[in-house]
Amino acid sequence: MSGPKQVNLKKLRPYGDIMDDGTVQLCFTLPVEPSxxxxxxxxxxxxKMGFAEVKVATMEKAAQGxxxxxxxxxxxFSVDFTSIHVVKVExxxxxxxxxxxxxxxxxxxxxxxxxxxxxxxxHTVGIDAIMNMKGFAGDYGLERYQWLDARNLGAQVANxxxxxxxxxxxxxxxxxSKVVTQHNIHIKDLKxxxxxxxxxxxxxxxxxxxxxxxxxxxxxxxxxxxxxxxVGTKPSDVASYxxxxxxxxxxxxxxxxxxxxxxxxxxxxxxxxxxxQKKPAGKGKGRR
Ligand code: B12
Numbered sequence: 001m002s003g004p005k006q007v008n009l010k011k012l013r014p015y016g017d018i019m020d021d022g023t024v025q026l027c028f029t030l031p032v033e034p035s036x037x038x039x040x041x042x043x044x045x046x047x048k049m050g051f052a053e054v055k056v057a058t059m060e061k062a063a064q065g066x067x068x069x070x071x072x073x074x075x076x077f078s079v080d081f082t083s084i085h086v087v088k089v090e091x092x093x094x095x096x097x098x099x100x101x102x103x104x105x106x107x108x109x110x111x112x113x114x115x116x117x118x119x120x121x122x123h124t125v126g127i128d129a130i131m132n133m134k135g136f137a138g139d140y141g142l143e144r145y146q147w148l149d150a151r152n153l154g155a156q157v158a159n160x161x162x163x164x165x166x167x168x169x170x171x172x173x174x175x176x177s178k179v180v181t182q183h184n185i186h187i188k189d190l191k192x193x194x195x196x197x198x199x200x201x202x203x204x205x206x207x208x209x210x211x212x213x214x215x216x217x218x219x220x221x222x223x224x225x226x227x228x229x230x231v232g233t234k235p236s237d238v239a240s241y242x243x244x245x246x247x248x249x250x251x252x253x254x255x256x257x258x259x260x261x262x263x264x265x266x267x268x269x270x271x272x273x274x275x276x277q278k279k280p281a282g283k284g285k286g287r288r
Contacts, residue, residue: 028069053072176193177211186212
């Protein structure tokens with residue numbers, strides 16, 4: 001008995017119902033009424049794109065003068081999966097309870113997260129999905145985390161106002177949502193925010209995260225952010241990243257700082273940082 005054909009990662013091809021058949025489902029609309037000629041036009045269009053064995057599954061009237069098609073075709077192209085290297089957020093998504101426990105045990109105070117949708121952008125649903133108690137797709141939002149102090153400033157927040165609020169709240173992380181991308185307004189606004197943050201000396205103190213349907217991690221990096229999240233992001237992805245990044249920075253600072261000499265260090269007044277970190281949870285915040 002022969003088992004299923006092995007996947008060739010060097011020559012990865014789409015799967016229809018037989019390994020390596022290269023079957024792709026296409027969906028598009030032609031601005032003509034459904035007709036045998038429209039169907040033939042759709043088939044020829046697919047053939048010109050290089051698809052073989054083109055099969056029209058459906059042709060439906062989408063509106064007056066428009067027909068929408070669902071078509072299957074086979075491609076001969078493949079990609080070398082083993083050569084793909086993606087710049088991505090280096091954090092493993094953890095359950096909410098685990099994130100809370102990490103903050104409680106390793107940081108000992110609530111992490112403050114301030115979020116907003118900035119500029120003229122009025123789309124609140126994305127940032128709400130991440131921050132609001134209810135969350136998104138069955139994943140509770142940051143407000144639900146016991147060891148996060150999540151503040152959602154809403155939409156149409158000016159870059160300066162967001163940064164001022166982040167300073168007032170002593171934020172550990174700043175979340176920025178951008179949905180409208182017309183004329184690359186998202187990139188302009190995001191770069192402007194980071195320029196201001198840099199001038200204010202906030203880059204080391206806060207973790208900057210951007211998100212939105214057209215956001216990618218590489219684009220976020222290009223705009224000066226620490227991380228970027230796109231379509232389908234869940235609150236736990238963001239919470240996990242924030243705590244991981246916070247602990248990473250904390251560890252690297254501790255590595256850099258020279259170890260205090262036991263005798264003299266004991267007599268010294270504790271630094272602001274050390275004192276704050278000893279405070280009980282929820283009562284004031286220590287910095288890294
Ligand atoms: C609802 C909606 C509106 C509502 C917004 C209501 C509200 N309170 O938010 C209203 C009617 C107000 C509106 C207005 C406009 N809209 Co509108 N809108 C939409 C719509 C239908 C859904 C957006 C949405 O809610 N998605 C659901 C959320 C959950 O998804 P999300 O935002 O992608 O968020 C997820 C991720 O991206 C990520 N994420 C998002 N933000 C962040 C932030 C962080 C920090 C992180 C980590 C992750 C993260 O996590 C979320 C969960 O996974 C989209 C079309 C569509 N189907 O997407 C158009 C759409 C976004 N709108 C569009 C446009 C053009 C407009 C208007 C300019 C229209 C006009 N001419 O007036 C105005 C803009 C007004 C303004 N000043 O911003 C365009 C944008 C095109 C573009 N790329 O620039 C779209 C794509 C429609 C279209 N196809 O043309 N809109």
